[in-house]
Amino acid sequence: MNDTKARILGTSSDLFRRNGYTGTGLKQVATEARAPFGSIYHFFPGGKQQLGEEVIRTSGEEYARLVFSILDAHSDILEGIEVGFRLAGETLVATDYADACPIATVALEVASTNEVLRVATADVFTSWIDSGSALLRARGFGEADARRLILGFVTSLEGAFVLARALRSTEPLDAAGATVLAAARACLPPRE
């Protein structure tokens, strides 16, 4: 990918997760990405909505890779879940409670207001659920349990970000992690 385009996407992703989609202006994107204003329309002829859609899709995919690589790095899935919530909390603290899910703020903003972007967030969440389910099935969970559990994992993480950022505390992440662990233990497949 062209360097300038990559900078525009990265900067937009940072701004969207901190300030939201509506609260981010293209001039601010250009300034912070050190890109000429016109280059945004060069790379994204559809303007802010096209930029928003590409940011949702690319940063959503990257975030899933990050989160699921943590889950997958532990042979004990319970340990993977616990570490996932802990690292999410450490990242929040290290970034002054700004750096959470890259698409959650935008997802809530656009759910009832922008159908193109709503569909992009739906596609991202669907892809998370599919790859997370596959990961859990590979660990021996049944199909229905795997799907319910990964939905429980993602919803708990997203909701914990809402409360943790508001409260400036990692306690909601700890409690959400414990909730998901209890659900995982309740349907844990027998060890091989």
Place this chain on the structure above:
Amino acid sequence: MNDTKARILGTSSDLFRRNGYTGTGLKQVATEARAPFGSIYHFFPGGKQQLGEEVIRTSGEEYARLVFSILDAHSDILEGIEVGFRLAGETLVATDYADACPIATVALEVASTNEVLRVATADVFTSWIDSGSALLRARGFGEADARRLILGFVTSLEGAFVLARALRSTEPLDAAGATVLAAARACLPPRE
């Protein structure tokens, strides 16, 4: 409360939960509340931020009353949790996936951008956690379990709203409810 002020608050609450804080303009509030534009500054001399703060505090309190009255209406707390998530799903469907938590969108928008409103959302979440913990302690849960469980309940509900609105499906609410139920069962106090 003055009728016009009540209409301004109610309309703003609806608009904030659907369009977000940044995406809601005061002119739109005045029009939809059938209030003269100047009346907004009459009742909220601090303008949009003061209106935002009052909406967060009043609608946050109302929403807690609604949710906890559902939990409290069932002598079996597991049934209360299950019904709570089911009714949240039914409300979402009935409102075309618009009517979820009144403060979540605003909470994510302001967490890193507006300290006055961030504190208001933190106060609301703190009050939810305190009253929810008290409710669960009254049902026999220990103090630490009650607090962890209500945080698990609120984070799961908030995250499920993010996914349910994006996906236009109640499946995330069902899965989140099942996750919280598993956590509640794991620390259920002995029946009297």
